[in-house]
Amino acid sequence: MTGDEADGYHIQGFMSANVTVAEAAALADLYWPNFVEYRDCVFLGFKFDRNAVDEWYDRLQGDVRAIESVVNHVHLWDYFVITLQSEYEALPALAESIAAMWRAAARKAFPGRELEVAVSDGSGDYGPTLRLAGH
Template sequence: MKIINSIDSVSSPKYEQWKSQWRDQSELDGLSYISDVVHPEDALMFCKVLFPDFVFHESGVFLESGFTVEAYSSWMKNCNNDVVAVEKLLNHTHLYDVFGGCTDRVDEAVYEQLCRIVAQSWRMVLLSKFPERKFCVQAIISDQEYGPVVTFSQVRE
């Protein structure tokens, strides 16, 4: 038997703390944690991050959340009508902002893992919704950013 992982191994201090309360941990896994702690509505709402809605405007593809024609037009002027540059800017999503209301201390590694998972999901969704187009989806983990960032733009040939 060979196990093929869809995502890298997940490390979660919160999960480890939850797991430590059980005497017999041999059968506990991430699904056990979800069954015990995670509310289905929270999981459903997070799917909007993993599987976002898009706007196709002129020749660009953008995240629907936060997209306005006014912002698009303004950035097109600032970027010399470079649609790819505008896509990168308007689709730039800070994971810290996605969880802006979270007041708990969250390990940076958790945000970094989420960043990579969101990027992987966006790659799949973009391929599904726009099979005739090529995209570059980036998971950016850099000291130059306000936390981990996911963005995407089309690859022009």
């Protein structure tokens, strides 16, 4: 028995009562993203918008790292509704877990390419934030 089970929490029971397949698929996309390669850049599939990337490419004069950093930033507050203080306090750890998955997904998708996933705790920003960009 794990500590969670001793406390009455069971992932199977929780998920079957609260999470639809569509919600699980959306979470899977966030946690283990698909990537899009475009104009020598790598983008999170769920953040990619060709027109927006073209605008950033022109505005940032082709600076690949800067373009990736701008397009590939995710504020967790934009993806989760926070209703309890405990949920707010859990977001930095969740951001670190998501970052670990992004790193693994990027290494698998681009074994020879150096991509960095940065995490900020949100203390000086709009909540915990993740960014993916090349070195």
